[in-house]
Structure formats: structure tokens, C-alpha cells
Amino acid sequence: MCTGFSYLFKSNTNLLGRTMDFAFGLQGKPTVVQRGYEFDSMTGYNEKLDYGFLGTGVLMDRALFADGVNEHGLSISVHYFTKEATYSEESIPNKINITAEEVILWVLGFNKGIEDLKRNATNVNIVDYKNQIIDKVVPLHFIVTDPSGQTIVIEPTNGNLVIKDNPLHVLTNNPNLDWHMRNVKSYCAFSPMHPKKGSLGEAFDYDLGNGAGTHGLPGGYTAAERFVKVAYLTHNMENTEDDNVNLANTFKILETMSVPRGAVLEQDTGEYHFTQYVAVMDTTNRAFYFKPYFSSEITAVKLTEELLNKDEPTTFEPVDDFKFHMMND
Numbered sequence: 001m002c003t004g005f006s007y008l009f010k011s012n013t014n015l016l017g018r019t020m021d022f023a024f025g026l027q028g029k030p031t032v033v034q035r036g037y038e039f040d041s042m043t044g045y046n047e048k049l050d051y052g053f054l055g056t057g058v059l060m061d062r063a064l065f066a067d068g069v070n071e072h073g074l075s076i077s078v079h080y081f082t083k084e085a086t087y088s089e090e091s092i093p094n095k096i097n098i099t100a101e102e103v104i105l106w107v108l109g110f111n112k113g114i115e116d117l118k119r120n121a122t123n124v125n126i127v128d129y130k131n132q133i134i135d136k137v138v139p140l141h142f143i144v145t146d147p148s149g150q151t152i153v154i155e156p157t158n159g160n161l162v163i164k165d166n167p168l169h170v171l172t173n174n175p176n177l178d179w180h181m182r183n184v185k186s187y188c189a190f191s192p193m194h195p196k197k198g199s200l201g202e203a204f205d206y207d208l209g210n211g212a213g214t215h216g217l218p219g220g221y222t223a224a225e226r227f228v229k230v231a232y233l234t235h236n237m238e239n240t241e242d243d244n245v246n247l248a249n250t251f252k253i254l255e256t257m258s259v260p261r262g263a264v265l266e267q268d269t270g271e272y273h274f275t276q277y278v279a280v281m282d283t284t285n286r287a288f289y290f291k292p293y294f295s296s297e298i299t300a301v302k303l304t305e306e307l308l309n310k311d312e313p314t315t316f317e318p319v320d321d322f323k324f325h326m327m328n329d
Contacts, residue, residue, distance in 0.1 A: 001264070001273060002079040003226045003257040005234050006169040006283075007250065008149030011241045013284040016145050017250045018067055018077040020056070021259050023266040023273045028066055030290050030299060030316040031057030032307040035071075039105055043097040043127050049109030052308040054288045054301060056279055059313055064101055070108040071308055073147040073283040074117070077171070078104060078140050081155070084174045085139035087128045088159025095125040100140045100156060107154075113146040121154070121161040143171035147283045153177050170231045173223035180227045187228045190214050221264050230257055247280065247289065251298070254278040261293075292320045 001021035008014045020026065035052040039045070040062060055068020069075040078101075091097035098106055106124065111117040131138045142154040143166065151169040155162045155176055164177050168184065171177070191213035217232060218225035233253045240246055258275040266273045280289040286303040299318035307314055 001173060001221065001223070001226075001259065002077070003230055003254075004077040004079060004143045004171045005230050005253070006075075006143070006145040006149070006151045007234055007237065007239075007246075009241070009243070009246045010239050011243050011246060013243050013246060013282060014073075014145060014147050014149045015246065015250050016067075016069070016075045016077060016143070016281045016283060017254050018143075018279055019254055019257050019259070019275045020066055020277050020279070021264075021273060021275050023269065023271040026058065026066065026276060028056035028058050028277070029318055030288055030301045031055065031059065031063070031065070032301070032303065032310075032314040033057070033063060033065075033105075033109070034310045034313065035308050037063070037109070037313065039102075039109060041098045041102055042129050043091055043099060045097050047110075049105070051109055051112070052303070053108040054286070054303045054307075055104070055108075055281070056277070056290065057313070057315070059315060062102075063105065063313060065104040065108075067279055067281065068104060068108050069281040069283055069286060069288060069303065070111075071286060071303060072112040073286060074108060074111055074113055074144070075146065075281040075283045076104055076107050076142055076144045077279075077281075078142050079171055080173050081139045081141035082174050083139065084176055085141060085156045086158050087126045087137070087156060089128055091127055092125045092159075096123050097125045097127050099129040099131075100126050100138055101131055103140070103142060103154070103156075103161070107142070107144065113148070114144060114150050114152055117144065117152075118163055121163055124161050126156045126159045126161070141171070141176075145169070145283060168231050169234065170227055172227045172230075175223075180224065183224055184228055184231055187218070187232070190217050190232050221259055226257055243285075247282075250280050251278065251289075251291070254280070290318050292318055294322055295319050296322045296324065
């Protein structure tokens with residue numbers, strides 16, 4: 001589970017927001033990877049990154065990222081794609097052979113924008129490799145956007161990076177984007193406006209109050225329900241020239257998509273499957289906003305020349321406790 005969406009505001013700021021929903025503790029933190037970082041793939045591919053980036057990372061033997069924004073504003077988020085993603089069984093000569101969880105490093109480290117990515121993606125082969133954290137092959141797909149607001153998804157198919165334009169700018173999980181685009185058409189009647197009296201007239205003139213236009217809007221945690229709900233919310237979100245308001249509204253939508261501990265249990269283990277963090281990437285201003293589950297505050301980091309020119313990655317400790325102001329103690 002995970003929910004992501006992008007939105008280009010009147011201020012010309014394009015944001016990519018995402019929830020990270022998982023049972024296993026990923027321990028990701030805001031992390032900057034500098035220009036020239038050595039990308040050492042588990043497949044044997046090795047190359048120094050052209051561009052630095054900032055996102056949610058874990059630094060182990062190799063850097064792993066769940067999302068991020070690079071120095072040119074290209075931004076990406078990874079989501080589970082169960083029973084849909086398919087990879088190559090082996091490396092292919094003269095291809096860039098990488099694993100699924102390394103796609104983010106390649107996308108952000110070697111591409112300036114989506115047009116760059118579309119050209120370069122044909123050179124990439126995704127190879128079946130077990131994830132070094134959870135010890136299994138992970139089925140993944142990705143939502144990608146850049147400062148222009150253009151948004152795509154990447155659906156790995158037989159090792160190829162299959163790129164699809166994403167007109168709704170939304171991504172959840174399986175099935176594939178084409179299925180979600182067909183399914184969402186069944187929910188096009190929802191409106192923030194109060195509905196007019198129907199043809200049954202006074203017989204069913206019961207006032208549901210404000211919000212009646214959303215009666216029946218999906219509210220569960222399946223991928224299909226989350227896709228429909230976030231598509232509705234982003235389509236009707238307030239769009240302003242005030243970036244503080246825009247950022248606040250983006251976080252509010254992410255809050256509605258967040259999974260509290262106990263609402264969903266992992267099928268095999270019974271563990272809590274919950275929103276470990278929410279994050280927003282500002283593709284225009286190269287900034288990153290991060291809020292862990294137990295935090296009441298947002299940690300913000302901006303991608304600066306100083307960070308991009310360091311000799312090693314930089315990790316920031318996020319605020320990870322629940323704070324409040326007692327007014328009468």
C-alpha cells in the first residue's frame with residue numbers, strides 16, 4: 001500500500017506527495033546523495049551519478065530510496081505493484097542492468113526531466129534480485145513528475161521500464177494504471193456541491209448536509225478506493241498562489257489517505273500495516289518535507305549547492321515524537 005499524487009499550483013509550484021504504507025520498519029530518513037555518488041548496483045553495473053538528489057533514504061551497503069527530488073526538480077515515488085511488475089531473469093549485454101529498488105537512484109541520478117527519462121529508459125533492464133532489507137524480490141512501480149507538472153508512471157514489464165502518461169496524476173497500487181483509469185469513470189458524479197433534488201422529489205427529500213455531493217465516495221484502504229478518493233480530492237483541491245497554503249492542503253489530503261495502526265493488518269503475519277511517514281517533494285524549489293507516523297511536526301530540507309558538493313551522503317534526523325503545547329499547566 002502507498003498513495004501518491006502530483007499537483008501543479010497557480011504559483012507554478014509542482015508538488016509530489018506520498019504516503020509510505022508498510023508493515024516492515026523501513027527506517028528511512030531525509031537523505032541527500034551528492035553529485036558524483038558512486039552507483040554500485042547489485043547487478044554489477046557501476047557509474048557515478050550526474051545529478052544529486054534528496055529524499056527518503058536508507059544508507060546500508062548501498063543507498064536505497066523510496067522517493068526523492070533531484071537538483072533539476074525531477075521527482076519520483078515508489079509503490080508496491082503486486083502480481084503486476086515483472087523483471088528480467090538475467091542481465092542483458094549493453095544494457096543498464098539494475099534492480100527494481102535501484103530505479104530511483106538511476107532516475108534521479110541520470111535524468112534532468114521526464115523527456116530525458118523517456119529517451120533514456122529504453123537502455124535500462126530491471127533484473128530479478130532480492131531486496132537487501134526484506135530479503136525478497138519486490139514488485140514495484142513508480143510515479144514521476146517534474147517542474148512542468150507533467151506526470152507519468154513507470155510499470156516494469158519483463159524488465160523494461162514501460163512509461164505511461166498519467167492524466168490524473170495519481171498512483172496507488174495494483175492493478176495497473178489502465179485499470180484504475182477505467183474504474184475511476186464509474187465515480188465521476190461526485191461533487192463538492194450540494195446535490196439538487198432528484199426526480200423522486202419530496203418523497204426522498206432528506207438533507208444529508210454539507211458533503212452530500214460526496215455520499216458514497218470510497219473510503220476504504222484498497223488501492224482502487226484510495227485511487228478514486230485521492231483523484232476526487234486533488235481534482236477539487238483549493239489552488240492558490242500561496243505556497244504555504246498549497247503545502248498545507250497537500251498534507252491535509254495525505255492525512256486523509258494515511259492508515260492508522262490497527263486499521264489494516266498484514267495478511268501473513270498480522271502485523272500493523274500502516275502509514276510509516278508522509279512526504280512532499282517540491283519539484284520547483286527542490287525542497288523535501290517529511291512527517292513520520294508518531295511526529296506532530298514536519299521536517300523540511302532544501303537541496304543546496306553545499307549539500308550537492310559534499311564528499312558523502314548527508315542524513316537528517318527527523319522530528320519523530322508527538323509534541324503539543326499545554327496551555328494551562
